[in-house]
Amino acid sequence: xxxxxxxxxxxxxxxxxxxxxxxxxxxxxxxxxxxxxxxxxxxxxxxxxxxxxxxxxxxxxxxxxxxxxxxxxxxxxxxxxxxxxxxxxxxxxxxxxxxxxxxxxxxxxxxxxxxxxxxxxxxxxxxxxxxxxxxxxxxxxxxxxxxxxxxxxxxxxxxxxxxxxxxxxxxxxxxxxxxxxxxxxxxxxxxxxxxxxxxxxxxxxxxxxxxxxxxxxxxxxxxxxxxxxxxxxxxxxxxxxxxx
Amino acid sequence: xxxxxxxxxxxxxxxxxxxxxxxxxxxxxxxxxxxxxxxxxxxxxxxxxxxxxxxxxxxxxxxxxxxxxxxxxxxxxxxxxxxxxxxxxxxxxxxxxxxxxxxxxxxxxxxxxxxxxxxxxxxxxxxxxxxxxxxxxxxxxxxxxxxxxxxxxxxxxxxxxxxxxxxxxxxxxxxxxxxxxxxxxxxxx
Numbered sequence: 001x002x003x004x005x006x007x008x009x010x011x012x013x014x015x016x017x018x019x020x021x022x023x024x025x026x027x028x029x030x031x032x033x034x035x036x037x038x039x040x041x042x043x044x045x046x047x048x049x050x051x052x053x054x055x056x057x058x059x060x061x062x063x064x065x066x067x068x069x070x071x072x073x074x075x076x077x078x079x080x081x082x083x084x085x086x087x088x089x090x091x092x093x094x095x096x097x098x099x100x101x102x103x104x105x106x107x108x109x110x111x112x113x114x115x116x117x118x119x120x121x122x123x124x125x126x127x128x129x130x131x132x133x134x135x136x137x138x139x140x141x142x143x144x145x146x147x148x149x150x151x152x153x154x155x156x157x158x159x160x161x162x163x164x165x166x167x168x169x170x171x172x173x174x175x176x177x178x179x180x181x182x183x184x185x186x187x188x189x190x191x192x193x194x195x196x197x198x199x200x201x202x203x204x205x206x207x208x209x210x211x212x213x214x215x216x217x218x219x220x221x222x223x224x225x226x227x228x229x230x231x232x233x234x235x236x237x238x239x240x241x242x243x244x
Numbered sequence: 245x246x247x248x249x250x251x252x253x254x255x256x257x258x259x260x261x262x263x264x265x266x267x268x269x270x271x272x273x274x275x276x277x278x279x280x281x282x283x284x285x286x287x288x289x290x291x292x293x294x295x296x297x298x299x300x301x302x303x304x305x306x307x308x309x310x311x312x313x314x315x316x317x318x319x320x321x322x323x324x325x326x327x328x329x330x331x332x333x334x335x336x337x338x339x340x341x342x343x344x345x346x347x348x349x350x351x352x353x354x355x356x357x358x359x360x361x362x363x364x365x366x367x368x369x370x371x372x373x374x375x376x377x378x379x380x381x382x383x384x385x386x387x388x389x390x391x392x393x394x395x396x397x398x399x400x401x402x403x404x405x406x407x408x409x410x411x412x413x414x415x416x417x418x419x420x421x422x423x424x425x426x427x428x429x430x431x432x433x
Contacts (some may be wrong), residue, residue: 040430053276150426
């Protein structure tokens with residue numbers, strides 16, 4: 001009697017063995033037992049649970065993907081981390097330059113023209129700062145939510161690069177706000193800058209303890225809350241129009 | 245009538261994001277399951293799902309309809325999973341300790357015969373997870389695709405980019421290793 005090999009038994013289990021093993025099992029107790037052993041192990045493996053996902057899971061995945069793949073245009077590339085922050089930095093610098101220029105030209109004609117131009121300059125700066133705060137908020141929120149349940153070191157390289165990019169524009173905005181006498185904005189940007197600096201100076205991959213410290217730093221400073229409140233205020237002022 | 249994957253891919257290639265959306269919705273859960281079984285970690289699996297679809301979107305023009313879209317997607321997901329496992333292994337040693345393993349096996353109570361044998365205890369799950377981690381990348385991928393996803397050997401070979409025979413032997417080796425690790429735990433007294 002030819003006994004099936006272990007490989008044949010495995011293929012039989014998976015329905016890929018064409019040899020008529022059932023008849024053999026009836027006649028051969030040894031092979032039947034061997035197959036049962038194999039079955040027990042593979043059935044056990046089969047029962048390894050997988051966290052269930054809702055039927056609309058694909059839709060949820062799509063919502064997260066959509067900003068990146070929403071259209072095959074420039075937006076897709078802008079959604080990639082490096083490009084996104086490069087573009088954001090560029091935009092911030094451009095807006096800042098515009099704010100300076102608006103201020104510069106406003107100072108020459110003097111009196112009424114200067115008064116009329118001041119709100120325009122503040123408004124441009126307001127939009128730029130609002131955008132900057134929103135991007136900072138995203139980075140800090142991402143960092144705060146990282147590493148849940150993770151045992152090993154956590155790669156924060158992406159957030160770190162983003163923080164480095166934001167630091168440069170934050171400094172410029174702070175100096176501009178201070179020179180405009182807008183102490184509230186300057187103070188918030190100063191606080192934000194310190195937190196961003198800590199993130200930028202942390203190792204690219206942190207231990208769970210280091211990550212926790214960083215998250216505690218963000219939480220203790222209450223910076224996320226302050227940024228949210230400020231960003232909301234900026235948005236409201238922006239929506240209120242040029243009569244600031 | 246539901247649009248086929250091929251038709252959706254063709255529309256997605258021409259820039260129709262709704263077509264890609266339908267592919268994500270159709271395959272999202274399967275990709276998650278595969279990623280979780282490959283990594284054993286929910287957060288990692290979520291990341292792999294995102295990465296898989298992003299890569300698929302970027303590489304859509306490279307997809308050739310010789311294999312099904314699902315097979316192509318699984319290949320990307322399997323590779324993303326393998327990349328992540330490699331990174332994780334390089335970062336820190338496995339937390340599984342052989343001594344602890346032996347203790348664990350001794351502490352696992354004997355299971356009574358009958359259908360309830362399939363009620364896998366937490367300890368068996370841990371043992372299974374540890375055994376899965378001991379598989380080579382190719383063995384693990386082949387086993388997960390064959391055992392959990394029900395993928396035929398030939399399709400697995402296509403995912404792995406190897407000959408059918410090589411894929412088959414990867415499954416054999418994986419099963420042999422799992423038997424070695426699990427038989428003492430699931431054997432009747």
